[in-house]
Amino acid sequence: MTEPYSLAVEPWLPVATVEGERKFVRIRDIGHPDLLRVDTGRADCDISVTEFLIGLLAISMGPTDNYDWPRRFETPPSPDEIAAAIKPFAHALVLDGDGPRFFQDFEDLELRNDAAREPIASLFLETPAGHFVKEGTVSALSRRGTALALIALQTGAPAGGRGHRTSLRGGGPSTTLVIPRIESKAPTLWQLLWANVPEGLKIAPEDAAKVIPWLAPTRTSHNDEITTPAHTHFAQAFFGMPRRIRLTFTPGNGERCAVTGDTDDVIVMSYVTRPYGAYYPSHTWRHPLSPYYKSKDKEVGDVWLPLHFKAAGVSYRDWIGLTLKSKPADETSRPADIVAAFLKRAADIDLDVTQPNSVGLLAAGYAMDKMKPLDFTEAMLPLISTGNEDRDYHLAGCATAMVQAAEAASQLLLAALKTALYTDKKKAQPESSKAPLAAARARFWADTENPFYDTLRDLAAEAPDDADAKVYVEAKEAWREDIRNAALAIFDDLAPIDAPDSPDLKNIVNARSLLFYGLEGALIRKALGLAPPEKAEKKNKANGTRRKAA
Template identity: 35%
Template sequence: MNLLDTPWIPVRRSDGSRTLIRPAEITDSDKPAVALDSPRADFNGALAQFLIGLLQTCYAPKDDGEWEDRLEQPPPVAALDQTFARYHTAFEADGAGPRFMQDFEKLESLTTGKRKPACNDIGNLLIEAPGDNTLRNNADHFIKRGHVEALCPACAVTALFTLQLNAPGGGAGHRTSLRGGGPLTTLVALDPEGSGLPDTLWHHLWLNVLPEPKTVRLTGNLKLTGPEHIFPWLAPTRTSEKEQGVTPEDAHPLQMYWAMPRRIRLDFGHTKEGDCDLCGRQDRLLLRYFTLNYGINYAGAWRHPLTPYQERENAEPLPMHPQPGGITYRHWLGLIYEEPEGKKRLTPAIVVREFQRKKLPEEQFRLWAFGYDMDKMKPRCWYEAILPLYLIPEEYRSDFSKRVIQIIQSAKEVSGMLQLAIKKASLPDSLLEQARKNRALRKAVEHFEEWGRDSFYQHTEADFYACLPRLIDGLLQGRDSEVLQDWHATLTRAALELFDEWTGSDEIAFADPARVALARDNLCKQLYGAKLAKILTLPKRPKEKAA
């Protein structure tokens, strides 16, 4: 099975039909592919990165002009087949030679050395699969063993690639991905309602391919030109028993798209016929794989082009990861523009920053952000969001960023006010004090806080995005302060509505009415207080005259 020759990528076509295609067929003009169509959201994210990586490696445009030409006029399938053929041997999934994303050694027959490869069920490739300790302790209460027992080759390869991209810490020597466990990925995407470009898979992918001159600036060593420095499975694995690390000096920049931290070999010699447990297609099914720890240990200041980073003083930048609560508008500025200040400011992914530089004023675009929220080696949740992406005139970008920071900071402040008011209304101060030491009470308080935070951001999200185009117009007309005043009214209304919703619910049906009234009164005072007014630079309210 060669991944360039075999139809294995699931897509939905423009007529609604679903099929498998070869990578080069992303430009097929007959009922073109419009979206990836995997049975899992994380597979769709991984396949998008596979195709972007393939285009970046084999078909990078020489300059901006060629990039725009290919955006407007996709290449024929035959042209992509020809350019992909350069690395044909790197995409063999099985066979006697090197295998895609698999260890160079035949782990299934490795009998020398102190450490022996483990033979795992194929379902363990999935990020959420219970770990060895969980199975030994019979603690797989939520994600049961045996749920996925057999995978078709296409799903098995996709699961393998997804794991290598997102690899969490998995015990001694089981290395994390180049971006850490469950990284946040952000991709530029078309907005079908505001774009004159065709809404096809090709266009969504091509927006994230960098011109060749930009790849020179990526982290990595351009002097290492051998294919094994791009595709690490083409040579013996640089193992890390003594914590040896692979830094940007040790690999070509393009290896970031093909990083392989885990030592794994799929067992194509032990299969059965049947229906795949994920996609349902009838095929030859893989049942197991072999794995050995101490694979490639990526270290140093790597900066993956598809991930935003947190800048730190006197330290290497940190790749961003989704956190509890998901991807909301509080993250919007750092994911799309650069936060102008702060010790831990966010900078967008390289592909997003590069896209901002391009001049496509007639088009409207979005940002597709996704990734796992990991608790060490366990996934808590998969998060995915579509965020609007506005092309701001450069001369207004600094002022726009400052205003958006005010808007987001004020929302964060009001969210905290609401959470405090809910706690004060729900429990007396004596119990809130006990919650510091009482686990059950602490869980209850955390529930109040999570409800207040999550409900507030959900309640105000549409208002935030509606505010942005008004802010752009306000800056152009010198009336941006009016937008901030309207935003203050939005925050105030949302906080009071949610407080009333909470206190009128069964959650605190027997709460002290006087305590509820006092909490609401204090919330009102805070909403109209000096701190929030300072954040939003609101005009001073006239003092009420005494009667």
């Protein structure tokens, strides 16, 4: 039997380097300036492993005062410092062996008659446990690859059937990572990790079992017993373990790992699992790296739940809830706590967040259909701030109004296109019409994205103190023109009046006229909080006076 495989000492972590290479390093090496990011080859694993490293840093060497964070950001710790910091938790980083196993059940599940064996492919979200796994997919993982897949599953576990619990934030949760750009340069791996390390999570080694659940018998949930921060420790948000899993290790025979591509003397082809692991009610936890929204579900009440992306792609429609806080009275969404924390920290490293492209936000997560992952989304968004909380409230209010106006404009556009292109109202809308309309909607949001961000950057630079300041009114008027021009341009492209195969020309003309006046009318202005359009005056022929049109 080989020595236990310890993630505290083995070079198991795949990273991208400034030279454009991919190599495996030890945790102690993450402060090296040549390392850029985690690079597993799978976007979901990249994010989950990055989160795990942030959590490990938070509990082992998290900032303790106002000077500690900027000092370590500017001068990364040496390998020996990192090794010394994680040494008290090294027993939690062993993947195999007879003691506690990394992200695995405390109990040896293979000794249980009611345990089920699953192929190793079931660790991945696209092949949930209990589902048929197609031949020729993932058949073997190295110990490196298994560690990566295990982190991703426990971090984002979807519903897996009766008793197979979801992750602490539900299946495929969304994550946002602050991306600082010092002197417009991409951050190093250390800067990326340390920028997102929350304060106040550093723990004493004797408290490790409260934070790292695999160091103690599993808090099971056969009768829906719950696990909340009150039962454990808030930092367990980074180490939640909803699935009861024990890996089965076998000698390798030259098989290549399906994730890392490497070979290993020891491989994993299957694992044993039991249901009813820890049950984490999402509304009782607040993960520092996730945005939240206010639920209006009558069953759960008025609570905050972790945000999940509903479709592939993240656009400026989602931007406000991911980046800026609204006034407490207006809140329906909240950015991840780390966003506000970093905006306060930025001045300590002389980073001016009001400057364009000084800091970004990486948003990532699965779009899920219940148990089924539809797509994994990654989007780099600008993090625009005035540098002042009250002014940011005004900026968020303006941005919200702009998005509402754009949504109204997109609906007007789709309605006009339906009228222009599909003239037979007695028949159901043809299936073939859905794709062009969906494409038109997608193009509208894409065409108006840059003007949206440009407008907010300009407003952030001026940073007016008054939400009703003239600069906000002017910005909204300019935005009204932007969305009007974009909608009309899309309509004219898709419903040209001079095309030889155009449908009823009268319908096109009428539809465009309705679109134009709709975009100029009260609906858009109301969404923006602007005064309604002035009504044209008509001459009263009866008495020779002028009156406003009704």
